[in-house]
Amino acid sequence: MMTGTQYLASLQDGRTVFLDGARVHDVTTDAGLGQSARIVARGYDALHRPGPDARNPVFTIPRTAEELRARCELLTKHDVTLSLSAVAMALLTSSTELTHADPAAGERIQHWFDDCATRDVRFAELITDAKGDRMLAPSQQDDPDLYVRVVDRDSTGVVIRGAKFHTTAGPIVHELVVLPTKRMKPGEEQYAIACAVPADTPGVIQITSSHHARHGHPRDKPISAKLAIPDSMVVFDDVHVPYERVFLDGDVARSAVIAHSLGLWERLSGVAHMAHLGDQLAGMAQLVAEANGTAGISHIKDKIADIVIYATMTHACLEAALANSEVGADGMLLPSELYTNAGKLHAANHYAVMVRHLHDIAGGTIATAPSFADLANPETGAFVEKYLRGAKGVSADERLALFHAIRNMTADEWGGREAVSWLQSGGGLFAQRTVTRNHYDMAHAKATARALMEPIDD
């Protein structure tokens, strides 16, 4: 297994990354991206075990309910790059079906997966295409490159062109896993491509963002400092991919199989994270109410109760998803589609309302609080200390910590990114609603409704 130091060294591979209009020659030393890389490096150190047989537990294929639960717990304790291993789970889950058209696909996936486990690498998921006009199919767009496609091939591999959007962690992982965003139609074979591309491959260009504060007092941004990972637009400017890294090539009938499977693993991780997030929102709401002296007011108690119920319902969906898991074709345990999707939809759908409650409870200082640097400044510190105090015994330092945490979590650049992410991640609300409906037992529901209409049998 890699240590954090080895992981950081592994990123110094000449990959092509741009940030804020300039080329980043070393992502580990950039002011923003370097902070993200160090978050991941700390995770590597926390998981590291010595010896040639040691293996990151995220590569364990869950075969029992305990292993599936352990996987969820592992993901919530670490940065998001570990959760992005969902893409490897999705490939494994899909491999049996992919071998119908390509008998060696399963072998290639397994070989790639084992190699990734041995090298202890991290993944990014590249599904979301540029898409152009959303109402037009890939082959109908005025530019054929608006969905990633194969533009050439030779005896050794394919050449791909196009761009994938919103690629979380792209600049600081090793494997960029490209999947078709949806089912392709006959005639769109060039778009039915799934493959794994090393991040330093020539022609791969990442235009990225960083959500880290690059100035200011470190206590002003306590959450992004621990969690913020960049998102990239990844351009494939005629990139050669050897066949051993190609998992789907022209099979339009099965082009959506991997994305569907990824949806399940992504949303399971989303439910697990959001259950945890619900607890954090509830805790933050209670703490700030106590600090402000408002914890006994009835409308504040009602709003905190709403957040508590939100967190509890999300936990309940996670439990139901695990309890109703099913064994897949290869013995891998798959969480329930119904409860996973309903849980993710519930959590994403109501997140904005819970944040509104938190903002309402906390008050406007979450937006306007002075910096910790102002508390430390001898010219202003005494004023901040005197006027930022809250309920009896609650210091300005304690309240500032709460206000900055809530701002960082929900109301600044990182908080805004998180709000959009919880809504859109795992394919967005529409996809989660559709999958939930498709897995709901409507025949049973209709039968129960009909039973209500039956006259009493005297």
Ligand SMILES: Cc1cc2nc3c(=O)[nH]c(=O)nc-3n(C[C@H](O)[C@H](O)[C@H](O)COP(=O)(O)OP(=O)(O)OC[C@H]3O[C@@H](n4cnc5c(N)ncnc54)[C@H](O)[C@@H]3O)c2cc1C
């Ligand atoms: C912070 C963040 C991180 C992300 N990380 C990743 C990642 O790592 N990898 C990855 O691949 N993706 C990632 N995503 C992408 C995410 O899955 C997409 O944002 C989501 O699928 C929506 O796609 P879009 O952004 O292109 O919006 P659009 O497709 O433009 O959708 C916008 C709205 O239009 C609706 N819509 C669009 N087309 C249609 C249609 N034909 N019929 C009906 N409704 C339609 C959608 O349902 C939605 O309501 C991330 C997104 C965010 C915000």
